[in-house]
Amino acid sequence: MKDRLIEPGTSYVETAALGCPVEQSSIVFSAGTTAGANSRAKALKSTRQLAEQLTSCTQIFLAVLREIFDESAYARFLNQRQWVSSRAAYAAFRQECDAAKARRPRCC
Amino acid sequence: MPKTLRILIWLAVALLGALALATVALHRGEQINAMWLVVAAICTYALGYRFYSKFIAAKVLTLDALRATPAERLENGRDFVPTNKWVVFGHHFAAIAGPGPLVGPVLAAQFGYLPGTLWILAGAVFGGCVQDFVILLFSVRRDGKSLTEMAREEIGRLGGLIAYVAVISIIVILLAVCALVVVNALKASPWGTFTIAMTIPIALLMGVYLRTLRPGKVLETSALGFMLVMLAIWGGQWVSQTASVARWFTFSGPALAILIIAYGFAASALPVWLLLAPRDYLSTFVKLGTISLLALGIVALRPTLHMPALTRFIDGSGPVFAGNVFPFAFITIACGAISGFHSLISSGTTPKLIRRETEARMVGYGAMLAESMVAIMAMIAACVLQPGIYFAINSPAGIVGQAPEAAAATISNWGFPITAAEMHSLAQSVGEQTLYNRTGGAPAFAVGMAHIFSNSLGGQALMAIWYHFAIMFEALFILTVLDAGTRVGRFMVQDALGHIWKPLGRTSWYPSILATSALIVAAWGYFLWQGVKDPLGGINSLWPLFGIANQLLATVALCVATTIVIKMGKAHYAAVTMGPLVWLVAVTFTASWHKIFDPNPRIGFLSHAAQLAFGASANARLIFNDRLDAVVTGALIVMVGLILIESAVEWLRVLSGRKQARVKESPFVATRFAEEQG
Numbered sequence: 015m016k017d018r019l020i021e022p023g024t025s026y027v028e029t030a031a032l033g034c035p036v037e038q039s040s041i042v043f044s045a046g047t048t049a050g051a052n053s054r055a056k057a058l059k060s061t062r063q064l065a066e067q068l069t070s071c072t073q074i075f076l077a078v079l080r081e082i083f084d085e086s087a088y089a090r091f092l093n094q095r096q097w098v099s100s101r102a103a104y105a106a107f108r109q110e111c112d113a114a115k116a117r118r119p120r121c122c
Numbered sequence: 123m124p125k126t127l128r129i130l131i132w133l134a135v136a137l138l139g140a141l142a143l144a145t146v147a148l149h150r151g152e153q154i155n156a157m158w159l160v161v162a163a164i165c166t167y168a169l170g171y172r173f174y175s176k177f178i179a180a181k182v183l184t185l186d187a188l189r190a191t192p193a194e195r196l197e198n199g200r201d202f203v204p205t206n207k208w209v210v211f212g213h214h215f216a217a218i219a220g221p222g223p224l225v226g227p228v229l230a231a232q233f234g235y236l237p238g239t240l241w242i243l244a245g246a247v248f249g250g251c252v253q254d255f256v257i258l259l260f261s262v263r264r265d266g267k268s269l270t271e272m273a274r275e276e277i278g279r280l281g282g283l284i285a286y287v288a289v290i291s292i293i294v295i296l297l298a299v300c301a302l303v304v305v306n307a308l309k310a311s312p313w314g315t316f317t318i319a320m321t322i323p324i325a326l327l328m329g330v331y332l333r334t335l336r337p338g339k340v341l342e343t344s345a346l347g348f349m350l351v352m353l354a355i356w357g358g359q360w361v362s363q364t365a366s367v368a369r370w371f372t373f374s375g376p377a378l379a380i381l382i383i384a385y386g387f388a389a390s391a392l393p394v395w396l397l398l399a400p401r402d403y404l405s406t407f408v409k410l411g412t413i414s415l416l417a418l419g420i421v422a423l424r425p426t427l428h429m430p431a432l433t434r435f436i437d438g439s440g441p442v443f444a445g446n447v448f449p450f451a452f453i454t455i456a457c458g459a460i461s462g463f464h465s466l467i468s469s470g471t472t473p474k475l476i477r478r479e480t481e482a483r484m485v486g487y488g489a490m491l492a493e494s495m496v497a498i499m500a501m502i503a504a505c506v507l508q509p510g511i512y513f514a515i516n517s518p519a520g521i522v523g524q525a526p527e528a529a530a531a532t533i534s535n536w537g538f539p540i541t542a543a544e545m546h547s548l549a550q551s552v553g554e555q556t557l558y559n560r561t562g563g564a565p566a567f568a569v570g571m572a573h574i575f576s577n578s579l580g581g582q583a584l585m586a587i588w589y590h591f592a593i594m595f596e597a598l599f600i601l602t603v604l605d606a607g608t609r610v611g612r613f614m615v616q617d618a619l620g621h622i623w624k625p626l627g628r629t630s631w632y633p634s635i636l637a638t639s640a641l642i643v644a645a646w647g648y649f650l651w652q653g654v655k656d657p658l659g660g661i662n663s664l665w666p667l668f669g670i671a672n673q674l675l676a677t678v679a680l681c682v683a684t685t686i687v688i689k690m691g692k693a694h695y696a697a698v699t700m701g702p703l704v705w706l707v708a709v710t711f712t713a714s715w716h717k718i719f720d721p722n723p724r725i726g727f728l729s730h731a732a733q734l735a736f737g738a739s740a741n742a743r744l745i746f747n748d749r750l751d752a753v754v755t756g757a758l759i760v761m762v763g764l765i766l767i768e769s770a771v772e773w774l775r776v777l778s779g780r781k782q783a784r785v786k787e788s789p790f791v792a793t794r795f796a797e798e799q800g
Binding site: 088091113 | 213217218220222333338341394399470471609
């Protein structure tokens with residue numbers, strides 16, 4: 015899969031979090047540059063890499079929180095029914111998930 | 123990375139870990155820095171994860187990256203959802219991290235920091251993480267089946283029944299112990315009681331806010347709830363300093379026990395959205411923040427451990443709880459090393475979220491390592507205290523006496539100097555009238571945590587605020603376990619009674635809700651009352667019972683795991699699960715034997731009952747309690763014996779060829795995530 019995506023003159027940069035699919039945007043061009051431009055490109059690449067990694071970590075952290083706090087479950091619930099968030103929708107969601115939540119033990 | 127460099131890095135980690143462990147283990151008579159414990163733990167966990175868990179994944183379980191998980195095959199957007207492994211890791215960790223790894227190590231610190239630390243590290247790497255990992259994977263391969271169902275299918279009907287009874291027993295004893303820890307932390311403490319009392323209206327407010335004003339905005343609501351709790355802590359100081367208000371929040375142990383029992387009943391009967399769910403969110407919010415803060419505080423302060431590596435109490439004469447270091451250190455620390463309760467989570471929600479089989483290693487093994495690290499932090503928080511202070515807080519009045527001077531003199535005579543003036547000054551600095559006889563572990567942990575926090579941020583001026591923050595954190599945590607546990611217990615009782623008379627099994631029928639709630643609350647309420655009335659502080663008898671019940675569940679989980687490993691045709695690797703199983707059986711049998719038959723009345727229930735019966739003021743209720751505890755312990759150990767026998771028979775049948783080695787896994791389906799990394 016990886017090999018099929020790589021064009022000549024490009025290389026892969028592992029920007030996504032571990033275990034996440036590597037995105038198209040993480041392919042950078044490295045061929046056909048002068049030495050000065052190369053070092054600037056390298057600096058730019060590492061800055062962009064760092065920024066992408068930070069964004070990825072923040073997104074994962076927020077996703078963890080949203081999952082722990084049932085916000086993702088609520089989003090899936092709305093998505094499945096093609097509803098928008100409202101009191102009635104949330105009440106329906108709670109009714110559905112409370113039975114499962116109440117049966118879930120909290121560990122010691 | 124080149125292979126040679128990788129080898130060199132892992133060699134360096136191993137050497138650093140060995141150096142740290144040697145420093146922790148071999149220093150005698152000098153104080154060491156807490157960072158040695160942190161370094162020893164991190165290196166041990168890194169090596170355990172990199173090598174041992176990889177070995178289990180590759181050789182024993184043969185994780186299959188091409189096999190679809192139930193989250194993918196049965197995806198319904200509700201229970202079965204393929205989820206990013208980091209998200210599942212966070213979710214799983216939040217579910218397994220409870221008050222156990224905070225309280226157990228604090229109590230076990232009476233032996234010194236060494237026995238508990240070594241058990242936490244070895245127990246987690248070779249026991250707890252293995253149990254969580256294999257049970258998670260086996261549940262994933264069985265469409266997310268529960269431990270009870272797997273025990274019934276793989277071992278037999280008796281295995282399933284014992285797993286069910288073990289779960290009920292552990293819930294009842296756990297709730298009693300947790301409630302007792304809260305009672306001991308809050309008695310005669312208007313500040314703490316006010317703060318905790320305020321969390322009830324705050325949770326109700328959150329429930330209403332979430333349902334009517336901002337539907338679905340849980341993180342925002344939890345942050346708001348957290349700010350209100352901080353306000354309640356600040357308000358608690360005013361309450362404690364205003365005599366006319368303080369008396370409304372000053373309760374004795376029995377009065378607090380009654381209040382908590384009433385609360386448990388109400389929480390079980392109220393709608394989930396109103397109290398249980400918002401409290402759960404608030405508790406998780408505070409838990410994740412505080413644990414991170416504690417880790418940062420320890421690294422920033424790098425405190426010195428004042429507790430010696432080993433104390434004189436390894437001989438069994440400890441004031442916090444009686445009994446030798448073996449087996450009682452291993453019963454006292456359950457959750458930070460190996461906890462049977464985790465097998466319920468590993469075979470509950472988590473297997474339904476795992477996207478790829480290979481991710482079970484990080485989630486199952488990795489999250490338990492994180493939990494174990496929390497236990498190490500709790501051990502550090504207890505051991506940064508001067509030992510005299512630690513023993514003054516944790517020793518019951520029945521051992522050291524009621525009067526401050528007498529208690530200080532007794533503890534000083536043990537070789538841990540402390541004066542009544544020092545204790546008085548410490549109590550004042552944390553905004554309490556006294557810190558003597560605050561058994562249960564929570565207050566000692568709170569003082570240690572406040573010490574770390576105040577020395578990292580705010581200085582002595584904030585000591586009282588940090589102490590009450592820590593008490594609030596623990597009590598909130600524990601009350602959440604109490605709410606949820608009572609309700610789970612209620613459902614289990616309803617499920618069982620539904621077989622006898624159908625309407626009793628209907629979870630929406632109010633007479634059934636009230637009757638079963640009363641039944642489960644009465645069960646843990648009885649043990650709580652017994653603990654409150656116990657002159658030895660209750661923890662002495664109840665915590666070992668909890669440890670035995672928890673390890674019984676771990677025994678069931680490891681029996682299931684070993685049976686499946688043997689049926690997979692991997693008998694030559696069965697030692698991976700059988701090793702911790704043999705250790706747990708040795709520990710639980712020895713501990714139970716001591717708790718029932720030990721001639722020392724401080725350890726043995728029966729000898730204590732006999733001593734009371736022959737005493738001048740025979741107390742029939744205490745005698746009955748001792749005998750009841752002996753019967754409960756005996757029943758737990760009989761169950762361990764039965765599940766072992768049934769499992770061993772199954773193993774022998776398979777190994778001798780009398781029974782075909784066939785596991786009951788879901789059929790193989792190729793995953794669509796096969797081309798992803800990882």
